[in-house]
Amino acid sequence: MKQKEIKMGIFSATTAYILWGFLPIYWKMVGDISAGAVLAHRVVWSFIFMIILLIFTRKWQPFICECKQILRDKKKFIGVVLASFVISGNWLIFIWAVNSDHVIQASLGYYINPLISILLGVVILKETLHKWEVFSVLLASVGVVYLTLYYGVFPWVSLLLAFSFAAYGLLKKTVNIPSLYGLTLETFIVLPLALLYLLMQPTNTGSLTTMWESSSTALLLMASGAVTAIPLLLFASGAKRIPLSMVGFLQYIAPTLMLILGVFLYQEVFTFAHLIAFMCIWTALAIYTISRVLSMRHLRRQRKFEQTEQTI
Numbered sequence: 001m002k003q004k005e006i007k008m009g010i011f012s013a014t015t016a017y018i019l020w021g022f023l024p025i026y027w028k029m030v031g032d033i034s035a036g037a038v039l040a041h042r043v044v045w046s047f048i049f050m051i052i053l054l055i056f057t058r059k060w061q062p063f064i065c066e067c068k069q070i071l072r073d074k075k076k077f078i079g080v081v082l083a084s085f086v087i088s089g090n091w092l093i094f095i096w097a098v099n100s101d102h103v104i105q106a107s108l109g110y111y112i113n114p115l116i117s118i119l120l121g122v123v124i125l126k127e128t129l130h131k132w133e134v135f136s137v138l139l140a141s142v143g144v145v146y147l148t149l150y151y152g153v154f155p156w157v158s159l160l161l162a163f164s165f166a167a168y169g170l171l172k173k174t175v176n177i178p179s180l181y182g183l184t185l186e187t188f189i190v191l192p193l194a195l196l197y198l199l200m201q202p203t204n205t206g207s208l209t210t211m212w213e214s215s216s217t218a219l220l221l222m223a224s225g226a227v228t229a230i231p232l233l234l235f236a237s238g239a240k241r242i243p244l245s246m247v248g249f250l251q252y253i254a255p256t257l258m259l260i261l262g263v264f265l266y267q268e269v270f271t272f273a274h275l276i277a278f279m280c281i282w283t284a285l286a287i288y289t290i291s292r293v294l295s296m297r298h299l300r301r302q303r304k305f306e307q308t309e310q311t312i
Contacts (some may be wrong), residue, residue, distance in 0.1 A: 009241025013250050016235035019227075021257025024106070026227055027098040028266075030220050035096035037201060038221070042091060043194035045225030047187035053229070054184060066181045079175035080182070083168055084189040090164035091228075097157050103262030104270060108147075109161030110255035111281045114248070115140045115288065116166040124170065130295065136288035143280025150273035179236035183229060243296070248289050 030038055054060045070076045097106040115137050121127040129137075148154050172182065239247055259278075262268040 005241045009238045012234045013238025016231040017250055017253035019231040020254040024098040024103050024261050027095050031099040038095050039092045040194035040197045041221040042224045043187050043190050045222050046228045047191050049225030049229050050184040063181050079171050080185050083171040084186040086168045088190050093160050102157050104268050105157040107255040107258035109158035112162040113165050116162045120166050120170050132291040136284040140281045140284035143277040147277040
């Protein structure tokens with residue numbers, strides 16, 4: 001049964017990362033609409049999709065109970081509100097990056113993201129790092145600095161994506177509510193702003209009233225709710241069933257697919273400076289991942305040894 005659970009976990013997490021990796025294709029299909037309007041539609045239709053899902057899975061009552069508990073817990077409530085705005089910002093930057101031909105920068109951002117998460121863990125949660133983990137962060141920083149000096153332009157898109165998603169992960173860790181309820185609440189909190197934005201839009205394909213002028217655009221915008229929710233739910237399902245080290249390996253699928261799309265499908269410029277920066281980050285991620293795997297193996301051996309001693 002355990003082996004079956006692990007296989008299911010690998011399948012779910014891998015599918016989530018593949019879907020995220022191909023997401024730029026989806027946003028390119030609604031590229032005629034402003035990033036703000038696409039984000040607003042994404043929020044609205046994600047909320048509708050999540051409500052339908054809660055009712056269909058008969059989790060409406062537990063969701064209401066969870067909401068009441070959050071309202072009574074000030075720290076949790078603030079965490080959920082902050083998470084809502086942080087993930088909305090991340091979505092906005094990503095949609096803008098894709099539709100402004102910065103898919104490679106978006107890819108770089110999600111490669112950097114795990115290393116930013118490490119830094120946030122050290123600074124905010126006071127976690128300690130092994131020497132190889134410190135080296136991996138420094139090596140990734142070298143790659144970003146090299147790219148900045150080579151172009152004379154700070155890679156703000158990549159770093160904003162990395163920092164916002166890392167901050168979202170940190171907030172989710174401190175709040176700790178089920179992903180099904182979390183996404184519903186997060187979209188609900190920013191829903192009034194999304195609706196207001198759409199109502200204030202001038203007559204273009206992004207407004208609520210004129211999106212129906214193109215049936216294909218309308219369907220794509222409506223489906224953005226499912227496109228947002230399904231990978232998140234698959235990831236949550238997979239992450240519960242497999243070790244954290246395996247999640248660490250799998251998470252590089254999405255930015256790798258984005259990089260391939262940016263270079264080969266959208267013909268974005270990939271220079272020698274990009275290669276050096278990516279090599280630094282790839283090496284840093286490999287060092288960090290190997291270090292974490294070895295650390296977890298050592299911890300498991302130590303626990304087994306302690307258990308053996310106790311039985312003796």
